[in-house]
Amino acid sequence: NAGVTQTPKFQVLKTGQSMTLQCAQDMNHNSMYWYRQDPGMGLRLIYYSASEGTTDKGEVPNGYNVSRLNKREFSLRLESAAPSQTSVYFCASIRDMAETQYFGPGTRLLVL
Amino acid sequence: DAKTTQPTSMDCAEGRAANLPCNHSTISGNEYVYWYRQIHSQGPQYIIHGLKNNETNEMASLIITEDRKSSTLILPHATLRDTAVYYCIVYGGGFKTIFGAGTRLFVKA
Numbered sequence: 001n002a003g004v005t006q007t008p009k010f011q012v013l014k015t016g017q018s019m020t021l022q023c024a025q026d027m028n029h030n031s032m033y034w035y036r037q038d039p040g041m042g043l044r045l046i047y048y049s050a051s052e053g054t055t056d057k058g059e060v061p062n063g064y065n066v067s068r069l070n071k072r073e074f075s076l077r078l079e080s081a082a083p084s085q086t087s088v089y090f091c092a093s094i095r096d097m098a099e100t101q102y103f104g105p106g107t108r109l110l111v112l
Numbered sequence: 113d114a115k116t117t118q119p120t121s122m123d124c125a126e127g128r129a130a131n132l133p134c135n136h137s138t139i140s141g142n143e144y145v146y147w148y149r150q151i152h153s154q155g156p157q158y159i160i161h162g163l164k165n166n167e168t169n170e171m172a173s174l175i176i177t178e179d180r181k182s183s184t185l186i187l188p189h190a191t192l193r194d195t196a197v198y199y200c201i202v203y204g205g206g207f208k209t210i211f212g213a214g215t216r217l218f219v220k221a
Contacts, residue, residue, distance in 0.1 A: 004155075031207050033209065035211070037153075041213065042197070042199065042211050042212050042213035042214050043156070043199070043211040044211070045208065045209060045210060045211070048207055048208060048209075050207040056207070056208070058208065059210065088153060090155050090156075092155075092156075094207075097203075097204060097205075097206065097207055098142070098143075098144050098203065098204030100146070100158045100161070101146075101148070101156075101158070101209065102158075103155030103156050103157070104155055105154065105155055106153065106154070106155055108153075
């Protein structure tokens with residue numbers, strides 16, 4: 001099992017450009033999450049998907065959209081990137097409520 | 113709106129026990145206490161979790177107070193490789209999970 005995979009690993013964008021961060025899990029988990037982590041800070045929840053077909057806002061959803069494409073995949077889209085969105089983005093998945101979260105390796109995004 | 117409060121940083125001597133506290137005074141009856149750690153800029157990794165009883169695994173022990181309002185993660189014999197950020201979070205009553213800033217543990221030789 002690959003666990004949780006994220007693409008790309010690194011990305012540099014110019015202000016105003018758009019991009020989609022991809023996340024996939026092969027553990028048959030029901031719920032998936034997107035977090036961001038700014039330098040020296042903790043994780044902040046952007047969006048989550050409790051189950052296929054549902055998405056909900058987390059702590060910092062502004063500037064982002066998400067799509068739960070199917071049970072395996074959960075993508076995060078930046079429609080018009082801003083320097084404030086420079087961060088490391090982590091995807092995670094969980095089989096069910098109250099269970100262990102499994103994290104991907106992260107995507108490092110720099111917005112100039 | 114973190115549900116937990118942790119010290120910003122702690123030091124520990126190599127080979128000694130590291131005791132990391134966490135306050136979660138608003139924990140609900142169906143919420144678990146989970147501990148994760150993040151080494152360098154890797155994705156966080158699971159350490160241990162519990163509901164109301166103390167728990168132990170090969171990595172650590174978790175002590176939860178009787179009123180469940182606080183807990184302590186114990187790394188019995190800290191090594192340099194245990195230097196990391198440790199997150200205490202509570203969840204289980206819903207799918208939304210809030211991590212907070214965590215505790216930076218520095219293990220010194």
